[in-house]
Amino acid sequence: MQKRWIIVPIVVLAAVGGLWQISKAKCFQLVGDVVCRVETQRKIVALSFDDGPTPEGVDAILPILAKYDASATFFLIGSRMERFPGSAEKLLAAGHELGNHSYTHQRNLLKPQSFYETEVNRTQALLQTAGSDTRWFRPPFGKRLIGLPLAVERADLxxxxxxxxxxxxxFDGNPRAFASDIIARVRPGSIILMHPMYRHNQTARDALPLVxxxxxxxxxxxxxxxxxLDAAPD
Ligand SMILES: [Zn+2]
Structure with missing residues (x-):
């Protein structure tokens, strides 16, 4: 009997630890599909930017991408799109792609199902109004278990x-090392994540041309x- 009192908390702790690991797994989730990279021999990589939009971020990033003839996917936060109207349209007009990054950018764990649905659908409606028919969703902090992926699947994302x-x-304050570190880890089919939108992320903006x-x-x-994804073999 005594042993059971020791084993139960250990099992509960192990289960919580396991779920915590699953909630932040990059290439696995409990409901629906997730893409963390694609299998290809071709030297092709996707560049993705999370958060924002901020007008300063958009104005800083667009000329850099244009200079290197690169296109990217911007995962935008719905509440930020409302705060800075026109920013999403500007990204689309420059030929880039948008993605859904939730409405309020919270950790989407232990919330009611209606919360997840609102986070996904409210931002999806804003993206559509801006002129995007994106099917891509990125969880804030990469965090999700069951409720959020279910809402994503129901929205056909x-x-x-x-x-x-x-x-x-x-590598904060050292754009050269910041960029070298990214380049060293890239391989064909990689999906790169950077956060250059916020004012305090100057190093990411300075590193972008080097990347x-x-x-x-x-x-x-x-x-x-x-x-x-189009470039990946079926
Ligand atoms: Zn984010």
Whole structure:
């Protein structure tokens, strides 16, 4: 009897720990499909930007992408789209793709189902109004268990994560090292994640041209998520 009192909390802790790991897994989720990269021999990678839009971020990033003839997918937060009207349209007009990054950018765990549905559908409606018919959803912080993926599936969207993420905590203030670190981890079919929208992320903005230049020197084509998925073999 005594043993059981020890075993029960251990089992509960292990289960909670397991669910925590699953909730942040990049290439696996409990409901619906997730894409974290594609299998291809071709030197092609997708570039994705999360959060925002912010007018300063959009104005800083667009000329850099244009200079390197690169296209990207911008995962936007619905409440930010409302705060900065016209930003999403500007990204589309420049030939880039949009994705859904929830409405309020919270950790989508332990919430009622109606919360997840609102987070997904409200932003999807805003994206459609801006002129985007995107099918891509990215969970804030990559976090999801069952409720959020269910809402994503019901909205006929697909979860897109990433396999190469910037490391600002290691390389803040050093755009060259920041960029080299990303380039070193990229392989054919990768999906890169960067956060250049916010004012305090100057290092990411300064690193962006170096990332694009480095990838081009290595023969990579830098495209949106849709174009990467089109390039993948069936
Ligand atoms: Zn985010």
């Amino acid at each position: 697909l979860t897109i994560t990433w396999d190469v993420e910037e490391q600002p905590e290691k 694009l230049q480095g990838l081009q020197e290595r023969g990579y084509e830098v495209v949106s998520v849709s174009r990467l």
